Amino acid sequence: MREMMALTERSDVISLAGGLPDTTTFAPELYAKLMAQVAAESTARALQYGPTEGMTATIDCIVEVMAAEGTEIEADEVIVTTGGQQVIDLVCKTLIDPGDVIVAEAPTYPGAVPTFSAYEAEVVQIEMDSDGMPIDELESTLDRLQSEGRRPKFIYTIPNFQNPGGVTMSLPRRKRLVEVARERELLVLEDNPYGLLRYEGDPLPTLYSLDAGHSQGGSSDLVIYLGTFSKILSPGLRLGWAVAPRPVLEKLNLGKQGADLCSSPMTQLFVAAYFAERDAAGRPAWIDYVERLKNLYRARRDAMFEALEANFGDGASWTRPQGGLFIWATLDERIDTTDLLALATSERVAFVPGRAAYVDGRRGSSSMRLNFAGIPEHNIHEGIRRIGKAIREQLGLLGSLTGIPGPVTPPAEPRPHSGSPLADVVELPRRDETDAARRHGDQ
Amino acid sequence: MKVAVLKGGRSLERAVSLRSAAQVEDGLQRLGHEVLPIDVGASFASDLLETRADVAFVALHGRDGEDGTVQEVLEALGMPYTGSPPAACVRCTDKALAKHLMLEAGIPTPAFRSLRETAVKDLGAGAALPAIETEIEFPMVIKPARGGSALGVKFASDSAGLPGAMVGAFSYDGAVLLERHVKGKDLAVSILDGEALPIVEAVPREEGFYDYESRYKIGMTTFVCPADLPEETTARAQELALRVYEVLGCHGFARVDLMLDEDSGELWVLEVNVVPGLTETSLLPQAADAARIGFDDLVARILHSAFTR
Numbered sequence: 017m018r019e020m021m022a023l024t025e026r027s028d029v030i031s032l033a034g035g036l037p038d039t040t041t042f043a044p045e046l047y048a049k050l051m052a053q054v055a056a057e058s059t060a061r062a063l064q065y066g067p068t069e070g071m072t073a074t075i076d077c078i079v080e081v082m083a084a085e086g087t088e089i090e091a092d093e094v095i096v097t098t099g100g101q102q103v104i105d106l107v108c109k110t111l112i113d114p115g116d117v118i119v120a121e122a123p124t125y126p127g128a129v130p131t132f133s134a135y136e137a138e139v140v141q142i143e144m145d146s147d148g149m150p151i152d153e154l155e156s157t158l159d160r161l162q163s164e165g166r167r168p169k170f171i172y173t174i175p176n177f178q179n180p181g182g183v184t185m186s187l188p189r190r191k192r193l194v195e196v197a198r199e200r201e202l203l204v205l206e207d208n209p210y211g212l213l214r215y216e217g218d219p220l221p222t223l224y225s226l227d228a229g230h231s232q233g234g235s236s237d238l239v240i241y242l243g244t245f246s247k248i249l250s251p252g253l254r255l256g257w258a259v260a261p262r263p264v265l266e267k268l269n270l271g272k273q274g275a276d277l278c279s280s281p282m283t284q285l286f287v288a289a290y291f292a293e294r295d296a297a298g299r300p301a302w303i304d305y306v307e308r309l310k311n312l313y314r315a316r317r318d319a320m321f322e323a324l325e326a327n328f329g330d331g332a333s334w335t336r337p338q339g340g341l342f343i344w345a346t347l348d349e350r351i352d353t354t355d356l357l358a359l360a361t362s363e364r365v366a367f368v369p370g371r372a373a374y375v376d377g378r379r380g381s382s383s384m385r386l387n388f389a390g391i392p393e394h395n396i397h398e399g400i401r402r403i404g405k406a407i408r409e410q411l412g413l414l415g416s417l418t419g420i421p422g423p424v425t426p427p428a429e430p431r432p433h434s435g436s437p438l439a440d441v442v443e444l445p446r447r448d449e450t451d452a453a454r455r456h457g458d459q
Numbered sequence: 460m461k462v463a464v465l466k467g468g469r470s471l472e473r474a475v476s477l478r479s480a481a482q483v484e485d486g487l488q489r490l491g492h493e494v495l496p497i498d499v500g501a502s503f504a505s506d507l508l509e510t511r512a513d514v515a516f517v518a519l520h521g522r523d524g525e526d527g528t529v530q531e532v533l534e535a536l537g538m539p540y541t542g543s544p545p546a547a548c549v550r551c552t553d554k555a556l557a558k559h560l561m562l563e564a565g566i567p568t569p570a571f572r573s574l575r576e577t578a579v580k581d582l583g584a585g586a587a588l589p590a591i592e593t594e595i596e597f598p599m600v601i602k603p604a605r606g607g608s609a610l611g612v613k614f615a616s617d618s619a620g621l622p623g624a625m626v627g628a629f630s631y632d633g634a635v636l637l638e639r640h641v642k643g644k645d646l647a648v649s650i651l652d653g654e655a656l657p658i659v660e661a662v663p664r665e666e667g668f669y670d671y672e673s674r675y676k677i678g679m680t681t682f683v684c685p686a687d688l689p690e691e692t693t694a695r696a697q698e699l700a701l702r703v704y705e706v707l708g709c710h711g712f713a714r715v716d717l718m719l720d721e722d723s724g725e726l727w728v729l730e731v732n733v734v735p736g737l738t739e740t741s742l743l744p745q746a747a748d749a750a751r752i753g754f755d756d757l758v759a760r761i762l763h764s765a766f767t768r
Contacts, residue, residue, distance in 0.1 A: 355611055355627035358471060410626050413576065417585040417622035 030399035033366040035127070035179070035341060036390035037247050041308060046301075050289045058285050066281035068273050070096025070257070073288035078257050080291060081243065084303070085211050087225040093235055093259050095268050098279045100209055100244035100256035103268075104128050106275065107170065107205055107240060107258075108135040110267040117161060117168040121149050123344065123373030123380050125179045125207065128172065132375060139375040140168070146335075148185030149173060151192040158200060170203040170240070175223060176211040177340025180373050180385035184338060187220050194226045197238045203264070207242045212306055214339035215314035224259060237261040245287060247341070248306050253283040313341070313389045319396045320388040327404025331411070334386075341389040346370075346382055351410050353384045359409065365402040460492050462762065463512035463538075465529060467498035470521030471610050471631070479737035480518040482744075486758035487516070499523060504532055514765045515540040516758075517734055521606060525734045526552040539765040543733040547708035551731040554636050555604045557707060561728055564706045566699060568728050569718070570595050571638040573604055576629050585622075591637055592618060598640040601625055603632035614640065638729075643721035646686060648700035649714045649735065649746040652760055655697035656746035660686035682742065684749045692719065696726050703728050711764030714743055 054062050069075075075091045082089050097103050104127075112118070114136035120128070122141030132139050140161070142153050154171070161168060173193070175185040185193070197204050206223040227236035236259075244256035258268055272278075293301035320343055324334055334345035347353065353369040360366060370383030384403075388396060414420075464487070466480030467473055484494045495510040497503065499519055507515065515529075515538055523529055527548035533540040543551070551557050555573035562568060572591045578584035592599075601613040601624040611631035613624035621637075628635040645661040660683045686693070700715035714735035718727045735743045737758075747757040 350623040350626070352623070352627045355630035358611065359630040361471075410630070413579060413626045413629055414622055416579045416583070417588065417625060419585060 029361065029364045029366055030391065030395050030402070031366045032386045032388070032391070032396075032399050032403075033368045034387055034390055036387065037251065037309065037341070038312065038390055039250055039252065041312060042250065042305070046290075046293070050286055050293075053289045054282070054285045057289075062282045062285050064281060066278040066284060068095075068269050068278050070094065070279065071281060071284045071288070074255070074284040075257075077287050077291040078243065080300075081212070081245075081248070082241075082259070085208075085222060086219065087222045087241075088228070088234070089224075089241075089259050090235065093262070093265065095258050095260070095265060095272065096279050096284065097256045097258060097272065098276055099246060099251070099254045100207065100242050101127060101131075102272070102275065102279075103240075103242040103256055103258045104131050104172075104205070104207070106268045106271040107264075108132065108137065109271045109275075110264065111169045111203070112137045117166050118170060118172055119154065119157060119168045120172040120375075121174065121178060121181065123180050123370060123383070123385075124172065124375070125174060126368060126372040126385070128207075129372065129375055137169075141375060141379075144178070144181055144183055146183055147189055148175060148178065148183050149189065149193070151189050151196060154193070155196060158196070158202075168202060170205050171197065172205045172207065173223070174207045174209075176208055176220070177213070177337045177342070179210070179340065180342050180368065180370075181344045182335035182337035182340060182342050183344075184220065190220060190223055190226055194223055194230070194238070197227070198230065202238070204239045205242065206239050209242075209244045209247050210340035212248050213310060213313060213341070215310055215317060217338045235261075240264055248309070249287070249290070249302065253280075253286065255279060255283055255287060316388045316391075316393055316396060317343070319393040320386065320400060323397045323400035327400050328407065329404070329411070332407070341387050343386045343388060344370075345384050345386060347384075347407060348411060348414075349382045350414055351407065352381045354381065356384075356403075356406055356410060359406040360403055363402040363406055365399045367403065460514060460762075461495060461510065461512045462487050462492045463495045463497050463507055463510050463515045465497050465499050465503075465507075465515055465517050465519045465524065467500070468519050468521070468523050469500070470519075470523060471606070472521035472524075475736055475738065476518060476520045476524065479520065479741070482737055482739060482754065483516055483518050483758055486755045487762070489755050490759055490762075492762075499529065503529070504536070507532075507536065507538070512538065514538065514762065516762060516765075517542050518737060520734050520736065525732070526605060539768075541761050541765045542711045543709045543713065544768070547710065548733050550707045551709065551713070551733045552605050553634075554602060554730050555634060557731060558636075560706060561703060564702070566703055566706065566728055567725060569639045569641050571636055573634055573636045574625070575634045577633070579625075579629075588618075588621065592621070595637060595639045600636075600638045600640045601628045602636045602638065603628045603630075604634035604636050605632045641718040641720050641727050644686070644688075644719040646688075646696055646717045646719055646726075647714055647742045647746070648696055648717065649712070649743040650700060650704045650709070651712050651743075651747065651752070651757070652764060653701070653704075655701050656743075656752075657685035657749040658688065658693055658696055659684040659742045659746050660688075661742075682745060684742075684745045688719070692724075692726070699726055699728055703731055707731055709733060710768060712743065712761050 074096055075094050078094050079089055079091055108131055112135040116137050118132055118137045118139045120139050120141050122143045140157055142149050142157060177184055204223055224236045224239040224241040227239045228234055231237055241259040245253055291302055295301050295304050331348040332345060334343050354371055357369050368385040370380030371377050374380045464480050464484050466476050487494050495512050497506050515533055517524060517540055525548055527545035530545040530548055558568045558571055574584055598616045601615055603611045611628045613627050615621045615624045625635055647659045649656040662681050696717055703715050704713055714732045716729045744754055
């Protein structure tokens with residue numbers, strides 16, 4: 017798969033594979049102004065080491081972002097990290113010994129998979145449905161693990177517009193997850209890069225805030241919250257953060273000292289300068305920018321829905337995320353999307369094959385993750401058209417080989433998108449047991 | 460000498476090629492050559508002419524690099540280059556053709572059939588599958604007829620799994636090979652300058668876990684070199700590899716993959732790679748090392764073979 021991903025970096029390929037926000041939307045003049053301001057006011061600090069936990073000015077911005085999501089935190093509960101990815105790494109570094117169990121969603125963030133593997137964690141994945149991770153399944157998994165004398169080190173979840181699944185954990189499940197974590201005294205790693213990128217529907221409280229509401233001091237002692245500036249501002253800054261219970265925070269700090277001493281003061285000061293910007297009406301400029309991104313991404317998401325309707329055919333289904341960057345599409349089960357990617361790259365289009373989202377590298381073989389946020393609408397249409405062509409080619413061949421004709425008809429004219437705008441997802445199919453058994457039997 | 464290193468390209472093995480080339484470039488520099496790297500793309504021929512190189516080192520895997528494409532261009536430009544000539548590249552890259560030629564030369568290769576996508580699409584060749592199943596028998600290995608690494612290589616244990624496996628393999632090439640699966644040891648014999656090097660055995664980490672992908676993932680497979688084999692088996696594998704190398708018309712270096720059948724003790728030749736990997740963990744450098752040929756020496760000998768055609 018890595019071989020194929022290398023090809024997707026070529027400039028003539030329409031890549032729906034990345035996790036990219038669209039940074040062309042950030043005004044170069046503002047960038048220049050902010051950098052000049054950092055230079056004028058703080059050259060020496062920008063070029064110097066900074067505190068491991070992050071600079072006060074940046075942490076204030078983080079408190080502001082968290083408040084915008086309805087989550088009140090104290091500045092001394094935060095550690096600034098080099099991207100959200102570093103939080104995953106540091107949490108594993110701090111908590112995981114080889115063989116330890118992590119419970120995660122299925123599918124899960126493809127970028128976390130190699131990290132979990134590197135720390136030799138055993139990852140137990142719980143198949144999601146349209147409301148995210150089913151907590152009853154989680155509980156029975158925890159019971160099973162307990163009967164084996166094992167206790168997960170933490171539960172990893174992306175509750176909002178999950179990457180790659182595109183689904184959102186419902187409020188009852190959020191509440192129940194926090195209860196379960198309290199009952200069993202388990203840590204939860206809440207990965208929330210996209211929470212502010214909601215295109216429709218009402219925001220849901222973070223797991224952190226739900227747990228904090230239960231505890232005495234007003235801060236959570238079970239949830240490690242992961243946030244990032246990557247999707248609301250820029251991934252190039254490499255700035256994320258963790259909000260964590262104090263004992264965990266101390267260990268994360270030690271781990272970070274070993275990893276990189278501190279995150280770049282240059283970009284931290286850039287963020288601080290940016291958050292001080294106000295528009296003509298005196299509103300924070302960063303909030304305006306997030307609003308603009310939301311409008312842009314909403315239109316792109318809708319363009320992708322439309323393109324999928326027109327090109328993917330009856331055998332396919334896909335999630336209908338209310339926010340975030342990704343759609344998760346599932347095809348005829350006989351199609352292996354890793355192979356399809358080979359065909360797709362020769363059509364100069366790319367996506368992430370579903371297997372990348374499963375730690376066993378096997379499940380998810382008929383699914384794919386599609387990014388709609390990073391590229392313009394006409395490329396979304398063209399990219400999905402090309403993938404659709406590759407799918408029809410494969411179904412046609414399957415039809416010829418099995419004697420059962422596949423749906424080889426050319427795509428219909430784009431139909432207007434008819435789904436309920438409030439529906440979180442159409443369907444995230446759950447494999448029946450015989451299918452799961454067959455797949456496991458292959459091993 | 461001015462050495463143009465051809466690398467990258469647009470094949471699925473681009474990343475491996477870049478890693479191979481990085482090693483080769485370092486080696487060439489240590490040997491005192493001037494290195495002129497070329498990422499093979501739209502302006503390849505003019506890039507090459509501009510370099511005014513004395514020789515081209517082909518470190519390009521897969522499509523264009525191993526199928527004779529760049530070799531034909533190099534021949535046309537009259538530039539000396541490493542490795543096999545176009546005809547040998549064509550023979551080795553098309554696994555079906557290579558196996559037909561092996562059979563004609565009396566070299567044992569597992570039973571197989573090859574089907575083109577056009578035969579399936581336009582000639583109803585799907586109807587021939589039951590006959591092929593009877594002839595070859597399950598389990599079968601399904602491979603794209605052309606293409607390196609393990610991309611698109613599938614395992615089918617019954618009729619139900621066959622169409623999906625074939626469609627998967629067709630994603631990489633217009634023809635697929637359906638080959639009888641030989642259970643046993645996975646061996647690689649590297650040839651350098653017409654001499655067989657010590658054998659490398661690929662041992663999967665997980666017992667009973669049969670997956671071609673694992674062979675290329677770090678940590679999933681361990682490589683043993685020289686392979687722990689009886690002397691006569693080693694000799695026979697090396698002899699078979701050399702014969703295939705000659706029959707297919709290879710030059711300079713190549714890697715021959717074989718299976719040692721655990722039931723019958725027979726050796727079967729699977730395929731020949733005309734531009735085998737040259738990364739630090741690749742099999743040819745490992746085999747050379749076991750023969751006390753250091754990496755730079757290996758590079759020097761491959762380079763020299765460009766002038767001994």
